[in-house]
Amino acid sequence: MVALVYSFLALVLVGAQAFQPDRLDLQLEQIVEKFTEEMKALKQEIEDMKRVQAPGSSRHIGSEPKSERQISGQNGDVELTEQTETSICTLGLRGRDGRDGAPGRDGAAGRDGQPGPQGPIGPMGDIGPQGPAGEKGETGADGNAGGSVYIRWGRTTCPNDTDTSLIYDGIAGGAHFTHSGGGANYVCLPKDPEWGVFTDGSQGTGAYMYGAEYQLSSNNPFQGVSLHNHDVPCAVCHVTSRGSKLMIPARLSCPSGWTREYKGYLMTAYRTQYRSEFVCMDGEPETRPGGHLDSDGALFYPVEASCGSLPCPNYVQGRELTCVVCTK
Structure with a gap:
């Protein structure tokens, strides 16, 4: 019985390694820990079933539901119940590596944010080359030059x-x-x-x-x-x-x-x-x-x-x- 469980564990470990080699160490540690717990529970369950089949026990295998019915081997030993097999299958599923899923679709675009403060004015660039001369305009009317x-x-x-x-x-x-x-x-x-301020007569001073x-x-x-x-x-x-x-x-x-x-x-x-x-x-x-x-x-x-x-x-x-x- 124990050999069968360990063989199943080996298959689970091989599958885990095939799925995720780069995370093997972490997954092995988690699977072993989980498996140890399951084995303890399984061992306890087997012990309980043995006690049930012992002489003087009032429980009979034939009277239990199929989910708890025991399956006898050729050598007369008590093997796994269907419930136990289900637990082992569950253990195998639990030992599957958690690979990353495919990326989801892009979300909808968010609303525009508020304009930020204006930055400092940059330095003036070089003066570009002179463009071609434009077309000559019409001659204006003769002006008054003042004479x-x-x-x-x-x-x-x-x-x-x-x-x-x-x-x-x-x-x-x-x-x-x-x-x-x-x-x-x-x-x-x-x-x-036309006269302004004056003095009549010849003063002889000008x-x-x-x-x-x-x-x-x-x-x-x-x-x-x-x-x-x-x-x-x-x-x-x-x-x-x-x-x-x-x-x-x-x-x-x-x-x-x-x-x-x-x-x-x-x-x-x-x-x-x-x-x-x-x-x-x-x-x-x-x-x-x-x-x-x-x-x-x-x-x-x-x-x-x-x-x-x-x-x-x-x-x-x-x-x-x-x-x-x-x-x-």
């Missing part, structure tokens, strides 16, 4: 041009030709001055503004008109469509792309007087009505070429220099 302003010396009007307008006409003035101080330039004074006269007693380039000692008028003109202006001495025409406003002769103070500036007097000058007295003040003289450091030719000694005012 230009110039003084037309010797005239009270501006050139007859749709783009040119008169700001005001006035009287040419400047410092007295005998004064070493005061301004060194000619100005175009308006005919109707500079003086004088009117200007033509000085053309001998060399008068303005043929057909007598201008000597006459007061000089002037006009301040505005050109709306051309933002640059230029006075060119010794020329009567403008460079290509420029517009001639007027032409004339170069004039300034006399060579032994205190210096003033060179201005372009219109070639068809006017005079101020009633201003023909020899009052002096600021004076205008023609300018002649003087050879030497000034190359002759193309300049000629003693010739009066022309001038032109151009805008663009």
